[in-house]
Amino acid sequence: MRWRVLGLLFLARIGIGFQFQTVASVSDDLVVAFGLDYVDIGFLIGLFMAPGLFLSIPAGYWGRYVSDRIMVVFGLGALALGGAASSLATESWVIGIGRVFAGVGFLFTSLYFTKMVADWFEGREIATAMSVLVMSWPFGIAMGQVGHVWLAQTYGWQVPFQAASVYCLIAALGVFLLYRPPHDLPDATGGAWVALTRQEWSLLLCAAAAWGVFNAAYVIYLAFAPKVLEGHGQTAIVAAGIISIGSWIMIFSGAVCGQIVDRFGGRNGVLAVCMGGAIAALLLLGLPGAGVGASILFGLIGMAPAGAIMAMAGQAMRPQVRAFGMGMFLTVYYAIMWITPPVAGAILDATDNPRAPLWLAMILFFAVVPLGFAFQLFRGAPVVGHERKV
Template sequence: MRWRMLALLFFARIALGFQFQTAASVGGDLVTEFGIDYSEVGFLIGLFMVPGLFLALPAGVLGRYFPDRFLAFAGLSALALGGLLSGFGPGPVTIGFGRLVAGAGFLLATLYFTKMVADWFEGREISTAMSILVMSWPFGIAMGQVGHAWLAGLQDWRLPFVVASLYCAVAAAAVLLLYRAPDGRKTQAAGSSNRLSAREWQLILLAGTAWGVFNAGYVVYLSFAPQMLEELGHAPLQAAALVSVASWIMIFSGAVCGQIVDRFNHRDLVLIMCMTGAVASLWLIGIAGAGLAASLLFGLVGMAPAGVIMALSGEAVAPARRAFGMGIFFTVYYAIMAAGPPLAGWIFERAGTAGASLVLGMGLFACVIPVALMFRIVRVSGRVTEPREGGK
C-alpha cells in the first residue's frame, strides 16, 4: 500500500514542477509581448517562491486541524487557480498575481506531500522514498521544458499556463479521492513545545540553506542553460530538449543516490563528488558541442543528491519539534529561492550573456559543500555534549 501511495503522490507532485516551469519556458514570449526585460522575467519566476517566506510556519500549524489530503488538495487547487490567472491575465501584473497564488498552493502541497511520505515510510526506506518524491519536481519541469515550448509554438504563451492548470486540477482530485493515511499514524500532541535548542537552530538553518542554494542553482540552470545554448546557435526547441535531458535522468539517479547513501553512508563524500559534477556541467554548457554531455553529467551526478540534502531536515530537530523545525527549514529555502532567479536575471541583463548567470549557478552549487560539512560538524559535536539527543 505504501508504494501505491508513493506512486499517487509522485503523480500529483509532478504538477508542482509542471506549473512552476511555465514562466521560465515562455519568458522570451513575455519579453516580446509586454516589452519587459529578463530581470523582470526572473522576478516573475521568483514570485512563485515568495509566499513560502510568510506561509511556511502557519501551513505547518494547519495540519492540527485538517486532514493531510485536504490540505494537499487545497494546495493543488491553488496551483490550478494561479495558473489560470496568469494564463488569462492581460499583463505582467496579473501574471505576477497568478504566480503568487500558485506559489501559496506550492507551499501547502510541498509541506504535506513530504509529511504524507514520512508518515508512510517512517523508519523504513525513508531516504529512498523521499528521493523518489523529490524527483517528481524535475519530472514535472522536464515535461514543461519540452511541452510548454511546444504548446506555446502551437498557439501562444497562454496555452502552457492553461494546460498546467488542468493537470493540477486532475492531481488535486486524485489526491482527495484516492489518498489514504497509514493505519495507526501518530500525530504530534497539540501541547508539544516548539522551542528549539541553540544546536537545533544551527542545524535547521544549515539544512535550509543547503536545500535553498541547491535548488536555486537548479533554477538558474533551467532558466539560463537554454539561453546559453541558443547563444551557441541552437534553435529554442532544440535547446530546451537538450537541457531537459538532465531532468529526465535525475529522476532515476536521485533514487540510486538515496540507496547508496542509505546502504553505505559517506554522505559528505557523495555530496562533494556530486556538487563538483554540478559545477563542471554548468561550465561545460558554455562550450560549443558539449551541451548533451553537460546535461548528462548534470542529471547523472549534479542533481542526484536532492533527496539526500532534503533528508538533512529530518536529522536537524528532535521528533517532538520537527513540525516547527520544518517550517523554519522551508522559510530559509523560500527566502533563497525568491532571491535567486531575479539576481540571475539581473546578472544576465548587465553582462549580456547567459554564461554570467551560469557562473552564479556554479557558486550556488559549490556553497552546498561547506554548508553540508558545517552541518556534520555541528551535529557530531552535539553528540558529545548532548548524547541523548537525535541523530544516528
C-alpha cells in the same frame, strides 16, 4: 503500502514542477507580449517562492488542526488557480498575481508532501523515498521544458499555464480520494505545543540552506542554460530539449543516489563528488557542441543527491514538531529561492552574456558541501535544549 503512497505523492507532486516551469518556458513570448526584460522574468519566476517567506510558519502551525491530505488538496487547488489567472493576463502584473497564488500552493504542497513521506519512511529508506519524491519536481519541469515550449509556439503562451492547471486539479482529486496517513504516526494535532530543541534548530537551518542553494542553482540552470545553447546556434525548442535531458536523467540517478546513501552512508562524500560534477557540467555547457554531454553529466551526477539533501530535513526533527519545523525549513528555502532568480536576471542584463548567470549557479552548488558537513557536525553534538509544553 508505503511505496504505493509514495507513488501517489510522486504523481501528484509532478504538478508543482509543471506549473513552475511555465514562465521560464514562455519567457521570450512574455518579453515580446509585455515589453519585459530578464530582471522582470527573474522576478516572475521568484514570485513563485515569495509566499513561503510569510506563510511557511503559519502553514506548519495549521497542520496541528487540519489533516495533511486537506492541506495538499488546498495547495494543488491554489496552483491550478494561479496558473489559470496567469493565462488570462492582459497586463504583466496579472501574471505576477497568478504566480503569487501558485506560490501559495507551492508552499502548502511542498511542506506537506515532504511531511507525508517523512511520516511514512522515518527510519527506513528515507533517503531513497525522499529521492523519489523530489524527483517529481524535475519530472514536471522536464515535461514543461519540452511540452510548454511546443504548446506556446503552437497555441500561444497562455496554453502552458492552462495545461499545468488542469494537471494540478486532477492531482488534487487523486490525493483527496486515495491518500491515507500511517496508522502508527504519533498524534501531533491539537494539545500541548512541543518546541524544537537547539540541536534541531541547528540541523534544520543547515538542511534548509543546503536545499535552498541547491535548488536556486538548479533554477538558474533551467532559466539560462537554454540561452547558452541558443547562442551556439540551436533553436529554442532544440535547446529546451537538450537541457531537459538532465532533468529526465536525474529522475533515475536521484533514486540510485538515495539508495547508495541509505545502504552505505557517506552523504558528505557523495555531496562533494556530485557538486563537483554539477560545476563541471556548467563549465562544459559553454563549449560549442557540448550541450548534450553537459546535460547528461548534470543529470547523472550533478543533481543526483537531491533526495539525500532533502532527507536531512526529515532527520533534523522529531515527528511531533515536523510540521512546524518544515515551516521554518521552507522559510529559509523560499528566502534563497526568491532572491536568486532576479539576481541572475540582473547579471544577464548587465553582461548580455547568457553564461554569466551560470557562475552564480556554480557558487551556489559549491556552498552545498560545507553545509552538509555542518549538518553532520551538529548531528553528532550532544542534544542541548528541552521540550517546552504549554
